[in-house]
Structures are given as structure tokens and as C-alpha cells.
Amino acid sequence: MSQTVTPTARHDHAEGHIGPRTYLVIFGALLGLMALTIVAALFDLGAANFIVAMGIASVKMVLIILYFMHVRYSDKLTWVFSVAAFLWLLILVGGFLNDYFTRGLVAGR
Amino acid sequence: MAETAHATATAHAHGGGHGHAHDPNLAHHFEDMGQQRTSATLGMWAFLGTEVMFFGGLIGSYIVYRFTSPDVFGAASKYGLNVWLGTINTVILLTSSLFMAFAVHAGETGDRKAQVRYLLLTMALGTLFMVIKGFEYREEYHEHLIPGPHFSTEALHLPEEPAPPTASAEHAHESAETLKTASFLTVTPVQFVRQRAQMFFVFYFFMTGLHLLHMVIGLGLVTWVLILARRGRFTPSYYTPLEMTGLYWHFIDIVWVFLYPLLYLVALHK
Numbered sequence: 001m002s003q004t005v006t007p008t009a010r011h012d013h014a015e016g017h018i019g020p021r022t023y024l025v026i027f028g029a030l031l032g033l034m035a036l037t038i039v040a041a042l043f044d045l046g047a048a049n050f051i052v053a054m055g056i057a058s059v060k061m062v063l064i065i066l067y068f069m070h071v072r073y074s075d076k077l078t079w080v081f082s083v084a085a086f087l088w089l090l091i092l093v094g095g096f097l098n099d100y101f102t103r104g105l106v107a108g109r
Numbered sequence: 110m111a112e113t114a115h116a117t118a119t120a121h122a123h124g125g126g127h128g129h130a131h132d133p134n135l136a137h138h139f140e141d142m143g144q145q146r147t148s149a150t151l152g153m154w155a156f157l158g159t160e161v162m163f164f165g166g167l168i169g170s171y172i173v174y175r176f177t178s179p180d181v182f183g184a185a186s187k188y189g190l191n192v193w194l195g196t197i198n199t200v201i202l203l204t205s206s207l208f209m210a211f212a213v214h215a216g217e218t219g220d221r222k223a224q225v226r227y228l229l230l231t232m233a234l235g236t237l238f239m240v241i242k243g244f245e246y247r248e249e250y251h252e253h254l255i256p257g258p259h260f261s262t263e264a265l266h267l268p269e270e271p272a273p274p275t276a277s278a279e280h281a282h283e284s285a286e287t288l289k290t291a292s293f294l295t296v297t298p299v300q301f302v303r304q305r306a307q308m309f310f311v312f313y314f315f316m317t318g319l320h321l322l323h324m325v326i327g328l329g330l331v332t333w334v335l336i337l338a339r340r341g342r343f344t345p346s347y348y349t350p351l352e353m354t355g356l357y358w359h360f361i362d363i364v365w366v367f368l369y370p371l372l373y374l375v376a377l378h379k
Contacts, residue, residue, distance in 0.1 A: 020211060027207040034199055034369075041374035049378070050175075053370035060366045068210045068359045070352075074150065081151050085158030089165040093172075100173045 018073055026067045033060050134347035142346055149349045153356050164364055167319070171312045171371060178305040181267065183376030185309035188265045189254050194245050195373040198238050199365065205234035206362040213355040216338075216348030224338040224351065228331055231358065235328050242321060246314075255314070256307040267302055313372055320368060323361045330354040
């Protein structure tokens with residue numbers, strides 16, 4: 001049992017590689033992406049405005065999760081747990097947006 | 110580090126020593142510090158998964174309303190909210206996350222002074238965020254943008270006679286007429302716009318309010334780990350409370366990363 005657990009412990013300490021310099025770079029990227037999302041919002045791209053804004057927000061989220069929340073340097077099981085959360089979200093939101101935005105597509109309804 | 114963890118695990122497995130050889134922070138149902146820490150991280154992520162689900166449900170329903178009445182939501186966002194304060198708050202929250210990452214790093218290296226310093230900075234920025242949000246709410250209150258009997262669309266510059274906005278409005282109108290149901294079911298376009306404008310602010314206050322509630326809880330947690338850090342309770346082998354509080358704080362940041370473009374940047378180009 002301890003044989004299976006100890007490698008995890010060893011792997012965890014790989015986190016030591018991440019330091020203040022990485023955090024500053026990520027912080028800069030987050031600020032840059034925030035500026036980009038404002039600039040994108042200043043142009044009328046139609047429905048693409050929304051997609052661009054959500055795309056940029058998703059990139060920011062991934063950066064925060066991977067670096068600030070250390071998931072990049074965590075073990076496989078943490079990856080599974082963190083990815084699962086967003087997989088369920090995709091099913092939830094994908095499902096009900098699919099419902100609402102396809103209403104009225106069938107003639108006579 | 111890994112060697113000590115292994116050594117304690119072995120000592121523990123042999124069951125020989127009570128109270129010696131292993132880290133005092135190791136709860137005795139865990140094999141070693143690594144396992145204890147992984148368990149805490151997984152538990153935290155499972156919890157954050159539930160948080161993702163309920164914020165996701167809210168954001169999803171907001172998207173449905175936003176796309177069924179894009180003009181009303183655009184006007185409500187542009188004239189009802191203060192995009193400057195929203196942007197400043199975004200920068201503040203991102204910076205607080207940076208300081209939180211520094212605080213966790215200080216936990217990793219065992220630098221007690223840096224832990225205290227960065228936790229205090231995180232708290233200061235978190236509080237500043239809430240104060241600015243308070244000023245925003247005040248502005249919106251004065252413009253009668255709180256949903257309810259005193260709600261007014263005056264500040265929103267909505268067109269006098271709006272075009273029938275969506276299919277669902279027409280549907281409600283038509284079906285009510287054909288069925289000759291009671292008049293309270295019939296919604297005129299003007300009433301409809303007013304309802305949807307209120308709906309925007311229902312979402313706005315509910316989502317930002319829920320986010321603020323998380324900030325209050327987050328500040329409570331930061332205060333707790335600040336006290337522990339000051340007492341020197343964190344060592345490079347054990348700073349799990351600090352790290353878990355960090356995860357929670359970053360999660361609050363992520364929620365705001367989505368709320369900001371959704372609420373403030375709807376119709377900046379109009």
C-alpha cells in the first residue's frame with residue numbers, strides 16, 4: 001500500500017520548480033488578456049463578441065488553474081478531479097443551451 | 110523531503126512508535142505527509158467542482174436571457190454598470206491572486222515573514238475590491254436599478270417604442286390573445302423590455318452578490334491562515350491550510366474572470 005502512495009508524495013514535490021518568476025509572467029499574461037478582452041469588446045463582431053470574450057476568459061482560467069493553482073505540477077488524480085469539474089459543466093451548459101437555441105427551428109412550432 | 114516522508118511511512122507501518130519519528134502534523138489515518146496532502150487537494154477540487162456547477166448554472170441561464178434579449182441586456186450593461194470600476198476591480202482581484210500565489214510559495218520555502226506579508230496584501234486587496242463593489246451598488250441604488258417596485262429603466266436609455274424583441278415575447282402575446290386568457294398574461298413590448306431589464310439586474314446582483322459572499326468567506330479563511338502563519342505553524346513539509354485557502358482564493362478570481370466580460374463588456378462597442 002505504501003508502495004503505491006510514496007511515488008505520489010515524491011511527485012508532489014516537483015512543485016518546487018514553480019516560483020515567483022513564473023507567477024509574475026502568468027500575472028502579466030492575465031493582465032494582457034484582460035486588455036485584449038476589452039479591446040475585442042470595443043469592436044462590433046456580432047455574436048463573435050461573446051465567443052471571443054468567453055474564449056479569452058477560458059484561457060485566463062486555464063492559466064490560473066495550471067500555474068496559480070499548481071495543477072500543472074500536481075499528480076494525475078488531481079488532473080482528473082479538476083478536469084471532471086469542467087466536463088460536467090460542459091454537459092450541463094451544452095445541454096441546456098442546445099435546447100434553448102434550437103427552439104423554433106422546426107416549422108410550425 | 111521524499112526520504113523523510115518515506116521514513117515516517119515506514120515507521121508508521123511498523124506500528125512501533127507512538128508519538129515519535131513522524132511529523133506532528135500527520136493525522137494518523139494517513140500513511141505519510143504526501144498522501145495526506147494529496148487527499149486534501151483532491152477534497153478541495155471535489156468541492157470546487159460543485160462550485161463550478163452552481164456558478165455554471167447561473168452563467169448558463171444568464172446566457173439564455175442575454176441572447177433572447179440582446180438589445181435590452183446591452184443597454185442595461187452599458188448604461189447601468191460602471192465599466193471603469195469593474196475593470197479596476199478585475200485588476201485588483203488578479204493582483205490579489207498573485208499575492209496569494211506568493212504567500213503559498215512562502216509556505217513552501219518556510220519563509221514566515223513573507224507568508225504574513227503576502228497574506229496581508231491579499232486581504233487588503235480583497236477588502237478594496239469589496240469597498241469598490243459597495244460604491245458600485247450605491248450608484249446603482251441611486252439610479253433605481255435594484256429590481257422591485259422602485260425599479261426604473263430611465264438611466265438605461267432604452268428606446269421609447271422598442272421593436273418586439275424576441276420570438277418568445279410574440280409567442281406570449283399571441284397565445285394570450287388567441288386563448289382570450291386574462292389580461293394579466295398579456296405582455297406589451299414596453300412591459301416586456303422593462304421585465305428583461307430587471308432580469309439583467311436580477312442576474313447582476315445575484316451573481317456579483319454570490320461572488321461577494323465567497324470573498325467574505327475567503328477573507329475569513331485568509332485571516333485564519335494569517336494567524337497560523339504568524340504563529341509559525343507552517344513548515345515546508347506542512348502548509349496545507351495555506352495551500353487550500355490559496356485554491357479557494359484563486360477560484361474566486363476565476364469566477365470574476367467570467368463575470369467581468371459577461372456583465373460589463375456586453376455592449377461596449379455600441
